[in-house]
Amino acid sequence: MKKQIAVIKGDGIGPEIVNQAIKVLDAISYRFNHEFKYVPVEMGACAIEKHGEPITDKGLALCAQSDGVLLGAIGDPKYDNDPTLKVRPEQGLLKLRKFLGLFCNIRPIVTYDNIADQSPLKNHLLNDVDFVIYRELIGGIYFGEKTLSEDGTVASDLCTYTSRQIERIAHEAFKAAEQRNKKVTVVDKANVLETSRLWRKEVMNVAELYPQVKLEYLFVDNAAMQIIQQPQSFDVILTENMFGDILSDLASVITGSIGMLPSASVGGLNALFEPIHGSYPQAKGQDIANPNATILAAAMLLEYFEMNEEAAVIRQAVDWAMEEGIVSQDLSADSPSACSTIGDLIANYIEGHGELTINKRNTEESKGVLI
Ligand code: IPM
Numbered sequence: 001m002k003k004q005i006a007v008i009k010g011d012g013i014g015p016e017i018v019n020q021a022i023k024v025l026d027a028i029s030y031r032f033n034h035e036f037k038y039v040p041v042e043m044g045a046c047a048i049e050k051h052g053e054p055i056t057d058k059g060l061a062l063c064a065q066s067d068g069v070l071l072g073a074i075g076d077p078k079y080d081n082d083p084t085l086k087v088r089p090e091q092g093l094l095k096l097r098k099f100l101g102l103f104c105n106i107r108p109i110v111t112y113d114n115i116a117d118q119s120p121l122k123n124h125l126l127n128d129v130d131f132v133i134y135r136e137l138i139g140g141i142y143f144g145e146k147t148l149s150e151d152g153t154v155a156s157d158l159c160t161y162t163s164r165q166i167e168r169i170a171h172e173a174f175k176a177a178e179q180r181n182k183k184v185t186v187v188d189k190a191n192v193l194e195t196s197r198l199w200r201k202e203v204m205n206v207a208e209l210y211p212q213v214k215l216e217y218l219f220v221d222n223a224a225m226q227i228i229q230q231p232q233s234f235d236v237i238l239t240e241n242m243f244g245d246i247l248s249d250l251a252s253v254i255t256g257s258i259g260m261l262p263s264a265s266v267g268g269l270n271a272l273f274e275p276i277h278g279s280y281p282q283a284k285g286q287d288i289a290n291p292n293a294t295i296l297a298a299a300m301l302l303e304y305f306e307m308n309e310e311a312a313v314i315r316q317a318v319d320w321a322m323e324e325g326i327v328s329q330d331l332s333a334d335s336p337s338a339c340s341t342i343g344d345l346i347a348n349y350i351e352g353h354g355e356l357t358i359n360k361r362n363t364e365e366s367k368g369v370l371i
């Protein structure tokens with residue numbers, strides 16, 4: 001099969017982690033006889049430096065014309081610390097999400113047994129944690145009108161939702177729950193916010209079409225607590241844009257490393273796949289980042305292309321690397337493998353049908369090089 005993939009490496013560790021995902025996609029295309037054409041697109045701080053804007057119209061068009069988009073990470077501290085700047089790397093991502101119409105962000109939270117000790121939670125709380133956050137991605141406070149008074153002392157960000165915006169993501173969440181453990185938890189602040197009350201009303205209507213799925217509501221402050229206290233109680237969390245942003249970072253630490261979690265943004269012209277972590281600028285260029293979230297994002301991209309067997313092979317290869325202890329610094333401070341080594345070994349494992357053509361001695365040597 002032929003597929004065109006827009007590739008946005010972005011800032012910080014973005015290029016390093018995307019390079020590993022590309023190695024893995026190349027291994028898949030070799031093994032399964034596919035043809036992946038990668039189209040580079042600049043976005044983020046790197047695009048601002050080069051073009052004066054975080055993504056150009058040409059970049060947007062290239063993404064729209066591709067079959068899917070793979071993104072590393074964007075963001076640079078030099079923009080975070082100056083509130084007066086008008087152009088910011090993150091605007092590129094928001095613009096792209098809006099342009100492609102990606103209203104549904106899917107963030108699966110799963111744990112890996114062999115890194116359970118890295119989790120800040122007690123081990124017994126991690127058993128059977130497997131839930132997914134459905135975050136509305138192109139509405140709410142992120143996209144409402146923003147104002148700043150002339151004297152610079154009063155600011156506002158408007159949070160708006162329409163029934164249609166709520167309904168369409170609710171359907172996605174309920175469809176997912178039907179295939180999973182049949183529970184949707186709506187997270188909102190309906191005791192305070194009008195938009196949350198509209199969410200409740202619309203979701204209640206959608207729920208009637210999915211009688212097998214149980215519907216629950218939680219206020220967002222309580223949800224933050226429950227995600228830590230009883231993460232195994234969740235199946236599908238359905239929430240608006242900003243609550244989803246915050247809760248997905250919160251949920252990610254449960255697993256022991258934010259470097260393991262991919263996400264998909266769907267519902268529009270095509271779909272975008274990225275790790276849920278940021279650009280980790282402190283690690284830029286050091287070859288120490290964890291590439292697994294991006295490699296798993298590539299697996300989600302393949303599922304979107306209906307290449308389910310191929311995606312399963314990637315997941316299996318990542319599991320293998322985890323079991324072999326071929327992991328980055330965040331997961332093994334004592335004996336880490338380099339980001340590029342992890343990519344090489346996972347790609348090699350895939351090409352060799354699970355038979356690693358590089359032997360374990362080489363793996364150890366690669367580790368040695370890193371340290
Ligand atoms: C995310 C990120 C983005 C967001 C930023 C980079 C704009 O934090 O994807 O979670 O807030 O949506």
Ligand code: MG
Pocket residue numbers: 245246249
């Ligand atoms: Mg975020």
